[in-house]
Amino acid sequence: MTASIINRIITERPTHDGSLTITALGHRTTVPLSSFHDRARAVAGALHRRGVGAGDRIGILSANRLEWVLLDVAALMLGAQTAGFEPGKFSPGADLVRRYGLDALYTDTRLPDDAPSGVLPISTVADYAEEDPDGFEPEQWTATQCTTVKFTSGSTGTPKGLEATVGSIDSSLNAVQSLFAHRPGDNILTFLPLSLLQQRYWLYSALHWGHDITITTYQSVFAVLPSVRPTVVMGVPAFFDTAKRHIEGVIAGGVEPAEAAAELFGDRIRYLWTGSAPADPATLGFYGEVGLTIFEGYGLNETCITTKNHPGAHREGSVGRALPGKEVVIDAEGIVCVRSDHPVNTAYTYAAPGESERMFQPGGMVRTGDLGRLDEDGYLYILGRSDDVIVLDNAKKIIVRPVETRFRDTGAVAECVVYCPSPAGLVAVVSPHPGPVDTAAIRDALAAVNAVSERDERIIRVIVADEPFTVEGGLLTSQFKPIRKQIAGRYSDRIDDPKAGLLVH
Amino acid sequence: MSTDLDTLAREKLSHVLRDHPDPASLDLGENLVDTYGITSLNKVLFLTSLCRAADIGLDNFTEDDLAGMRTLGDVVDTLRPHAAPRG
Numbered sequence: 091m092t093a094s095i096i097n098r099i100i101t102e103r104p105t106h107d108g109s110l111t112i113t114a115l116g117h118r119t120t121v122p123l124s125s126f127h128d129r130a131r132a133v134a135g136a137l138h139r140r141g142v143g144a145g146d147r148i149g150i151l152s153a154n155r156l157e158w159v160l161l162d163v164a165a166l167m168l169g170a171q172t173a174g175f176e177p178g179k180f181s182p183g184a185d186l187v188r189r190y191g192l193d194a195l196y197t198d199t200r201l202p203d204d205a206p207s208g209v210l211p212i213s214t215v216a217d218y219a220e221e222d223p224d225g226f227e228p229e230q231w232t233a234t235q236c237t238t239v240k241f242t243s244g245s246t247g248t249p250k251g252l253e254a255t256v257g258s259i260d261s262s263l264n265a266v267q268s269l270f271a272h273r274p275g276d277n278i279l280t281f282l283p284l285s286l287l288q289q290r291y292w293l294y295s296a297l298h299w300g301h302d303i304t305i306t307t308y309q310s311v312f313a314v315l316p317s318v319r320p321t322v323v324m325g326v327p328a329f330f331d332t333a334k335r336h337i338e339g340v341i342a343g344g345v346e347p348a349e350a351a352a353e354l355f356g357d358r359i360r361y362l363w364t365g366s367a368p369a370d371p372a373t374l375g376f377y378g379e380v381g382l383t384i385f386e387g388y389g390l391n392e393t394c395i396t397t398k399n400h401p402g403a404h405r406e407g408s409v410g411r412a413l414p415g416k417e418v419v420i421d422a423e424g425i426v427c428v429r430s431d432h433p434v435n436t437a438y439t440y441a442a443p444g445e446s447e448r449m450f451q452p453g454g455m456v457r458t459g460d461l462g463r464l465d466e467d468g469y470l471y472i473l474g475r476s477d478d479v480i481v482l483d484n485a486k487k488i489i490v491r492p493v494e495t496r497f498r499d500t501g502a503v504a505e506c507v508v509y510c511p512s513p514a515g516l517v518a519v520v521s522p523h524p525g526p527v528d529t530a531a532i533r534d535a536l537a538a539v540n541a542v543s544e545r546d547e548r549i550i551r552v553i554v555a556d557e558p559f560t561v562e563g564g565l566l567t568s569q570f571k572p573i574r575k576q577i578a579g580r581y582s583d584r585i586d587d588p589k590a591g592l593l594v595h
Numbered sequence: 596m597s598t599d600l601d602t603l604a605r606e607k608l609s610h611v612l613r614d615h616p617d618p619a620s621l622d623l624g625e626n627l628v629d630t631y632g633i634t635s636l637n638k639v640l641f642l643t644s645l646c647r648a649a650d651i652g653l654d655n656f657t658e659d660d661l662a663g664m665r666t667l668g669d670v671v672d673t674l675r676p677h678a679a680p681r682g
Contacts, residue, residue, distance in 0.1 A: 116657035309658050312639045332636045339610055524632040525612030558632045
């Protein structure tokens with residue numbers, strides 16, 4: 091394998107002109123990546139003097155900010171591991187420190203009165219960055235060492251913790267670069283929580299390949315997009331759906347499509363990146379119509395990015411072909427399995443008994459639990475989750491995702507999750523769009539969905555959620571995916587009540 | 596100007612809401628999330644559109660300001676000091 095990118099970015103001060111911008115409503119800071127590297131080294135030196143070193147684990151519980159990435163790169167330089175905790179889902183108390191074996195924890199949340207001594211405000215890191223690195227020299231990593239613990243975003247219950255190997259990070263960075271050739275002049279914008287390792291990949295990519303990177307937050311992303319003028323936007327389907335509705339409204343007001351798109355995304359977009367959940371085909375088509383290229387991909391925390399459409403190989407409806415270093419196999423049950431030259435890991439570090447064995451198979455294979463098919467040219471199509479297969483009394487298996495997608499694609503609802511509480515038939519819980527609920531439109535949509543569904547796939551009742559599913563409300567992951575179990579729990583009374591909701595007449 | 600800003604705010608909120616209700620029917624005191632179901636992404640789109648239409652710099656506001664804009668009335672009150680008088 092070629093020299094480790096991780097080792098190079100911590101060892102070599104950038105000589106290119108790439109820059110890092112941290113921005114949100116009301117503030118913007120841009121630093122050359124060479125200067126960022128100096129500051130990260132100063133932070134590493136400061137941490138080292140405070141007793142943090144190779145093999146230690148630094149927890150970070152904070153919204154996106156400069157100190158987050160300074161800590162991350164400083165930890166890489168120290169040979170220390172980071173554990174990124176998603177804001178709002180964890181509390182910075184003694185329990186977190188103990189449960190995850192943290193040697194330090196930096197947070198932007200108010201410290202509890204009984205916070206252990208190693209729990210500090212993340213703003214402290216800005217002071218560290220001003221200290222003299224005092225001769226500190228970065229450590230080096232081996233390919234099988236793990237730089238970070240990443241946590242599943244919770245779509246399947248309690249977050250599982252997974253340590254990621256340097257080899258897997260290097261492999262993913264090289265593979266993505268081989269497809270997209272990010273280069274000086276590019277500015278990649280990312281807004282999802284930095285606790286998601288892949289969001290930090292773009293910083294590592296910028297340090298290595300010399301492009302610019304902008305980090306913002308999902309609360310501010312639409313406010314800063316036009317002025318940042320990124321060339322690449324890393325998003326998820328819910329983000330692109332929201333942007334689509336906005337742009338459609340602007341177009342309806344008489345603005346040319348390309349102009350309306352540029353008004354929101356800026357005028358330099360090279361491509362848009364979507365992943366983490368299935369994209370609505372209508373949304374993907376829309377972006378093509380307004381002149382913006384969008385590429386869908388596929389991967390789990392456990393596999394990292396696995397397939398991706400890209401300028402050189404793009405097939406509509408698919409999530410692309412396997413990246414270099416990845417192999418996709420569909421097993422006898424139709425489940426997507428992924429083998430990696432450099433696996434993310436072979437087991438979870440934190441998970442309930444049996445979870446690792448279910449996911450990680452012998453030979454470095456990860457059994458994703460997603461149902462899929464490969465076409466003759468190796469393009470992968472995701473059909474649904476094996477967990478989401480409902481087996482009816484007549485033994486027929488129903489994959490609920492296509493039913494849910496069909497309902498969502500009517501445009502009458504923002505999200506749809508289908509359950510089968512009784513043999514009577516399927517029940518949908520739908521997330522309404524913002525604004526007054528249009529019951530008539532939802533009824534019409536239900537009729538339209540059922541009209542094109544097989545008999546066993548028909549929905550007999552629709553529960554309209556009391557409010558749209560949101561991240562803050564605990565019904566969407568940070569990547570805006572519906573959390574099936576949480577939704578079932580929240581609406582169980584109505585799901586189980588045969589008279590609740592909108593009934594099919 | 597306050598009347599102009601009220602009107603613009605109602606129009607832009609209606610625009611963000613899926614069924615584009617009559618702007619005049621929107622209640623300045625209702626909670627944007629609880630009553631109108633606005634999401635974080637839609638909220639910032641609404642603010643962005645309103646600031647552009649009212650010629651108010653977005654850089655006058657922070658995420659804390661945005662979080663504090665719980666009702667349409669809050670939005671108007673927060674923006675009003677930054678709105679230039681119109682003849």
